[in-house]
Amino acid sequence: MGRTLPRRALAGLTTVVMLAALLLATGLTSTARAAVPATIPLKISNNSGRGEPVYVYVVGTLLSTGQQGWADAGGTFHPWPAGGNPPTPAPDASIPGPAAGQSATIRIPKLSGRIYFSYGQKLVFKLTTGGLVQPAVQNPSDPNRNILFNWAEYTLNDAGLWFNSTQVDMFSVPYAVGVQRADGSTASTGRLKPGGYRGFFNALRGQPGGWSNLIQTRSDGTVLRALSPLYGLETGALPATAMDDYINRVWSKYSTSTLTVTPFADQPSVKYYGRVSGDVMHFTNSAGAVVTSFQKPDSASVFGCFKKLDAPNDSVRGPISRTLCAGFNRSTLLVNSQQPDTGSASFYQDAVTNHYARGIHAQMADGKAYAFAFDDVGHHESLVHDGNPAQAYLTLDPLD
Template identity: 85%
Template structure:
């Protein structure tokens, strides 16, 4: 999704889509079976409420892939789909897909179609989107020349299909302008997630700036002093802001531990008898099934593979390697692989306790009102993600929260 150097599974949006497709196909995903629901409407209203307290105009974008055809494009305020025209090399400006957002203290309702996509919002300026021959070029603010680098913006990711709506608040790429998401069910109940604790926005940046080891370098500030965002650590490695060796010490200790003992992975909560057993041999961790046959192997991962849950921790959408890799990725980012040889770890009390850990994710979760966040791609392992779902959504919500 977008122009990230990582393959699609690295993003939370792909996590939403993978879960949505799994539910649609009837695959086991570790959640209880849901009763049959009424048909999901072709479009669902989404209300954007601006509680930011900021005076700048807000611009909204609804961009993604139409699930019925696989076409990429954008949706207008009424939920009508518009395919992107052909791209160019170098990339050419995309059609202006901006929807005027609500002023502070006001709300605007748009409609979302059956998309796998993103709801972008920006303050003060419209975002710049371009079309390359391979599709839409989305913001990549780790690149100093990205035209959106000095714009305060963020996005939510969602999938709406015949099995319902999944919508999240995501920090997989960056932590920036705060917001929460919600969904209203047919019985009138509403579930929401993504709100920060009081003072949590500034609290996160203060904590990250105080973290030694290069973590403060993830923060990007505009020339007028506005703190715009903190890059996710994988992008920090990409730009040189964070050392590429950030997780090496922890990986070396994991490798030493499981050269002489076994790491047991039970990747499906609803299949407790499906277990895989990991042992290190040289530069490889081999996983065997209950019959002793090797089912997949992982090279010793580098920090970027860990933060991005890709490359040496690639997670294909299968029923063996992908689920094991997801579990390993969560264990490395949360630093639970040495304290618990049975993964995934079931509770959050032991997360991020090692001195070598994903401090970006640690500090985000610490500032969330409900503790839930999508601070790395597989933060949904164990259901610690900031995601809401309903099989028959009546209404969706995005609430723009204060930065102070």
């Protein structure tokens, strides 16, 4: 990606790791710790209907050492060799995927990382002195720009498996993720409704304001993907002011009223109170002490959930920022001064909203997705988890 890890991976997967570490430290996962093996099977089913060969990659970071590398089909971890400046070619980490209508099972090791899959061509990975350079298709010169591909994210550790689909960086070829529990039951998420793939792109094309410019098409007419709004801003596909009107209205509202944030569902007594003074929203605790403050965000801060809405992995600013980010992207801050708004009925109802995220959620069979960095606020994310997974699933779905 021209960078080592995406914002969502750093935010979401790091939180997962912290939670797992906490559970292990308190002894709450002793059974899972004994039961979760070094690798688990991942069944990949190709229901895409496409005739091209599929290539699969398992890349990530060892949680125990922070070492980056890749895994082969048997689940053996291989550290990346030293990179260079300019970047040097990475070893071929591709695993042959199943043909259309077939399935194949590989093993995935204990990592925090990604499972890439591409159609027709192998992906190009390179190594810098700082580690793996992943695809950055918002860059016109990226060698992967004209390849049809996507990825899922996972963390497997002693506390179990977290496996999710993601559209934080882009919306592309559809897939679903799943897990089989030790008792034989299964859970899955990430699947589009019938016609949802084309439905999303049609909705984006019909949305005024430059949203159709997010769509990238290959010279042969193949629709490759839609970039996230953040990348739309960075490439000029979307105007830099895309969310400004909504941001201005939020700042105006809370200059005369109070925004209450209750960031932890299991701690309803922990509340923070936001009021705007000039270009700054100050949050106080129940004792009236200021605990953190936010400069008025711009559209990039909203879409990326960073910069002026930075969310460190702490117990105060991060949880408040996550809540603000979700409220801005879902456009719920004007209709509900009690945040987070966990019910989806009021999401994306304002004319100024994250129409990319709105369109993705509208096309998901279960309504769940990771369409922006903190889409897990209120549990609207496309995630499966089990503390003692017997098997994971990745299903490549048709582009209809």
